[in-house]
Amino acid sequence: MLSRVTLDQLQMLIAVADCGNFSAAARKVNRVQSAVSQSIQSLEDALELKLFDRSSKLPRLTDAGEAIVQDARRIVISTDALRARAKNMATVAEPEISLSIEQVFPSPVLIESLRAFRERFPLVSVNLLAEGLGAPEQSLFEGNARLAIYSTALDGMPGFQMEFLGDVPISLVASSRHPLAAIEGLIPQAALEEHIQLTMVDRTKRYRGVVMGTHTWSFIDQFSRLDFVRNGFGWCAMPTHLAQSYLDSGELVELKLAAHNGEPLRFPLYAVHKIEQPPGPAAQWLLSELRRRFSEWIAATVDRQSLRRGIQIRVTTV
Numbered sequence: 001m002l003s004r005v006t007l008d009q010l011q012m013l014i015a016v017a018d019c020g021n022f023s024a025a026a027r028k029v030n031r032v033q034s035a036v037s038q039s040i041q042s043l044e045d046a047l048e049l050k051l052f053d054r055s056s057k058l059p060r061l062t063d064a065g066e067a068i069v070q071d072a073r074r075i076v077i078s079t080d081a082l083r084a085r086a087k088n089m090a091t092v093a094e095p096e097i098s099l100s101i102e103q104v105f106p107s108p109v110l111i112e113s114l115r116a117f118r119e120r121f122p123l124v125s126v127n128l129l130a131e132g133l134g135a136p137e138q139s140l141f142e143g144n145a146r147l148a149i150y151s152t153a154l155d156g157m158p159g160f161q162m163e164f165l166g167d168v169p170i171s172l173v174a175s176s177r178h179p180l181a182a183i184e185g186l187i188p189q190a191a192l193e194e195h196i197q198l199t200m201v202d203r204t205k206r207y208r209g210v211v212m213g214t215h216t217w218s219f220i221d222q223f224s225r226l227d228f229v230r231n232g233f234g235w236c237a238m239p240t241h242l243a244q245s246y247l248d249s250g251e252l253v254e255l256k257l258a259a260h261n262g263e264p265l266r267f268p269l270y271a272v273h274k275i276e277q278p279p280g281p282a283a284q285w286l287l288s289e290l291r292r293r294f295s296e297w298i299a300a301t302v303d304r305q306s307l308r309r310g311i312q313i314r315v316t317t318v
Contacts, residue, residue, distance in 0.1 A: 004046040007079060010072040012039040013051065017069045021058050081123075093121055094280035100129040100136035100145035103222040104168050104239045104267060109297045113289040117282075124282045132220045133200040140272060147279050147287060148272050161275050165291055166298050167266035172255040173243050174235035186258035196234030198225050212237070212257070237265065241301065269294075 015025035016036065026033040044051050051065035061069065101110060114126065129139055136148035140160070149165065174180045180187065180195060193214045201218035217234060219225040222242060229236050230251060246252040271287055273279055279287060 005043065007076070009039050009043040009046075010075055012036050013043060013065075013069060013072050014076065016040060016052070016059065017061060017065075093124055093282045095123075096125040096127060097147070097280070097283045097286065098127040098129075098139075098145045099283070099286070100131055100139040100148040100150070102136050102150035102269070103130055103132055104151065104242075105149055105269060106168070106241050106294070106297055109290065109293045113286060113293050116289055117286045120285060121282045132222065135220075137272070140274060146273060146277055147283050149269055149290070150272065151267055151269055152272075159275055160272055161278070163271045165269045165271055166294055167268050169240040169301075170237050170265040170267050171240040171243055171247070172235060172257060172265070173229060173238050173247065173252045174255055175230055175232040176250055176253050177232050178235065178253075180235055180255055181253045183255075186256050186261070188258045192235065192255075192257070198229055198234045198236040200225065239267065 012025065012029065012031075015028050016022060019025040019028055022036050022040075023033050026036045029036070040051065047068065049064045049068065050062055051068055052059040053062055110130075114128075117124075117126070127145075129136070129145060131139065134150075136145065136150035137152065139145035140148050152162075174195075178195070180191065183191060189212070192212055195215070197212060197216045199216045199218055200222070201220060217228070219228070222239070225236060226238065226242060226246075228234070229238065230246060235255060240247075243252055247254060271291070
């Protein structure tokens with residue numbers, strides 16, 4: 001019997017339920033009243049259920065009718081979503097994008113870019129991986145992501161397209177309770193080497209973060225490392241925007257390294273994808289948004305003169 005139920009009948013049922021009578025429903029769906037009445041009768045015959053009590057002047061939904069109306073609403077909504085998704089695919093936007101981003105990328109830029117993306121592509125699903133050092137590259141190799149943003153020791157890799165996006169400022173930091181915090185002025189390399197450096201390492205052991213000390217503890221997660229440096233376990237090279245609130249409160253202090261003449265440090269980030277698997281239209285749009293907002297973030301948060309004269313540092317291969 002369900003094979004005789006049509007979407008048009010379900011839409012008529014919803015219209016009558018919402019309007020309260022057949023004549024108002026007919027005006028809403030731009031049909032004659034007899035067509036609406038016939039459609040409801042055909043639906044009742046197909047379902048072998050009485051959906052309306054017609055004993056009074058105005059039709060009233062029966063208990064069965066109330067339940068069927070709820071099901072009808074779900075079916076119509078699902079059908080509308082299916083049509084919209086098909087239309088979206090017909091306009092060549094991919095149904096899903098997979099993006100892997102290293103944790104040093106500023107969260108406000110990512111969030112606002114994805115907010116704009118959701119408005120532009122409401123039916124495109126996003127598989128987002130916010131990962132530690134080396135993991136975005138691994139996600140590309142394994143096919144878990146089609147687009148990645150991360151720092152790399154290389155200027156280019158065979159089979160991969162790389163685009164430089166910009167530099168993230170880096171600060172050497174330690175807890176205000178750490179012995180290094182008591183040193184005034186520029187800190188010599190020898191002083192750093194007397195204390196534990198909290199560095200980053202990836203799960204594959206291919207990369208490790210900026211290593212300046214001789215005694216290191218390694219982490220695969222930026223935020224765990226931040227917790228440990230705040231608790232005085234050592235010092236580290238940390239993205240400035242992740243440490244900024246703790247620097248402002250005095251919980252962390254910034255260390256100026258004599259070997260760099262106190263110059264600011266910066267960490268390059270790249271957008272990377274396989275040449276044989278270029279981003280689709282939706283992913284390209286998102287990359288453009290990330291690129292623009294990241295550039296604006298740099299302009300708003302970083303002293304341009306400091307960035308120009310700063311020293312670019314990179315991850316290293318193990």
